[in-house]
Amino acid sequence: MSLINSYSQSLPQQSSSASNTSATTKSSVQTNTTGTTTGNPFLDGIRLPEESAIPESKDQMLKQEDFFALLSQQLSMQDPFKPVDNDQMIAQMASFSTVDGISNLNDEILNLNTVMSSSQALQASGLVGRKVLIPSDTGAISTESSEIKGVISTPSAIESITVRVEDESGQLIKSFNVDGSKGGNIDVTWDGLDKNGDPAKAGSYAIKASGKVDGTSQDLAVSTYAHVTSVSLGTVATGAILNLRGVGGIKLSDVLAVSET
Template sequence: MSLVNPYSQSLPQQTSSVSSTGTVSKNTVQSNATATSTGNPFLDSIRLPSVPETPEPKDQMLKQEDFFALLSQQLSMQDPFKPVDNDQMIAQMASFSTVDGIANLNAEILNLNSVMSSSQALQASGLVGRKVLIPSDTGAITPESSEIKGVVSTPEKIDTITIRIEDESGQLIKTFDIDGSAGGNVDVAWDGLDKNGEPVAEGSYSIKASGKVDGQSQDLPVSTYAHVTSVSLGTAATGAILNLRGIGGIKLSDVLAVSET
């Protein structure tokens, strides 16, 4: 009597290359992994899967359905002689509703901040091409603008205010005096010429001001005008950003005044 393997007759004829060490080649393993069903349940069950199964990530956040499932489980497992107090159950439901409402409110606030930022940037776009007064004593000399204008703030009336023009390295370019007898905010303008009357090179220059207050020499705060070239949206925290020629960006909320030219 000869023993015959009942599965050998149903096996498809496949050729495989086997090395001297008895290992099956990579091509054979791939062909076996991607082979179609053989019709034999036993062989199909032990065949290598063609695509590995990856479990989907689970959401760890509790939702309203999870809360009611836990509440139902709590009610079903309660002691019939000591049932859950109605006030406790209402308090739990109110707490969950409060948390859910806060989450929805946060989402609405974020959406509102985005809308307000876009609206603010749209309004600020009207400043493109205008000059704005910024709290900085630094201005820019460019081919489009050969002078720097600003405002000197004085605590009281000062007969003479001394103006010093310095370059980026702090070198003195020019000095001149202006009248500060009116007090308050005094306009100052520099024509972009050095002490010899020659035009200075392009770049950033600072306007320094000083005067006698109560008989003592004191440095005075200076603000300068800058040309707005474009507007950036910014973020909800910063708001719209004004891009100034030769200066950089500044928040719209930091602008002190707007000039016609």
Template sequence: MSLINPLTNAQPSGGVSQTSNQSAAPAKQAASAAQSATTKSDEQTSTTGNPFLDAIRLPKESSTPEPNSQELTQEDFFSLLSQQLSMQDPFKPVDNDQMIAQMASFSTVDGINNLNDEIINLNTVMTSSQALQASGLVGQKVLIPSDTGNISTEGREIKGIISTPETIESITVRVEDDKGQLVKTFTVDGSAGGNIDVSWDGLDKNGEPVADGNYSIKASGKVDGKSEELAVSTYAHVTSVSLGTASTGAILNLRGVGGIKIGDVLAVSES
């Protein structure tokens, strides 16, 4: 009787797992090689090797979906209408007149949206056209509803118009600097009434030229026996024109004064 050595035929501890790992290793290597080959294939497909051609290649489509619009479109309305028809009571179906009225409402809403788009485009065109026409005012002087004018090396004189409700024998004119300090005082004949021309030569009360800057022209006179402040408008030099927006229109940029809408201009002067 022969004895069988149990150590000879017995499998070592963990033998099954080692065999499984050895058999799974080639599969993992094959999968990794396939993935690497796929990646290299994609890179070869996405690139040509030519930097110029690769730079102008269209980008890949993004997998991220675009955010949905929160506005209801005509397709959404028709989808709601379909749901309404599918969920209606068979014993009380939707009346044909109601259905036609709803479809007409949808078409009206869509037409209004299209009309709004056309109006926006028309406003843009009109704004550009208005700015082009206003460019002819560059270099001219415009009358603006403001009592502030500018003194600079390009212009040492401020002209304006005093509006009077009635004839006034003598109008007192005060010139003030941007700090409100009195620079000069003089009188203007207002016996003609209406719009009275006023001009200041840029000299202070001592006959000396004032510093460059903005100055205000104030006017007052007796109306019905009482002293009242009178409205003063001044001329300003147009240096450039800005397009502005559909609501503001073209903007005239005035020397030392700032911008003003073209619709606020009262008059245009040659000099």
């Protein structure tokens, strides 16, 4: 009888021990499942890294809502016996509104500049195929245009102006004289022939002019005409760009005059 009672009393203890073991196992499994490690070096090595929450970048610009939030916080923490002066509060609100208005005005100005640049390029497209006078003494001759026209600016009347035509290396191609007795802007044309009367090869050439001013030889400013082949939009800062044959690009604002041919 004592053996039977002893055996029967030991059953609950085994059941309790098994229950504790099961609970421990489940707890261990849950802990390993939700934890960052499993205790097994191999499994820990192949475990995918947990995704880390990357905070989104926040706009650092203070807006009107932020100002009112700060103002509300200030009012809630101020000394009731020393309230904020109404004039100071109104001045702060007016200053913030002014800054916000200036920011919006800048955005509108940028949009207006973009629209004006496009409109300017559209108007400049009417110059394609025509010749414009640019503040440069360098012109180009080609099969389409075998001569270079320009304008010599004189400070006063000059009896005779010496014109020198030089190639890109600075070699003299031809020299001739023009009448400058009228003063002011004197038209000049090089027919594209060298000093031997042979046509010069296509390329860029510089027209230099000099004359005696008050008895002293002086270099004179020369502007040349160039053929407009196309127009580029450019940027807000530069505006429309005219692409000139054999010369390159030039801003529309730098054009001195427009010729019919």
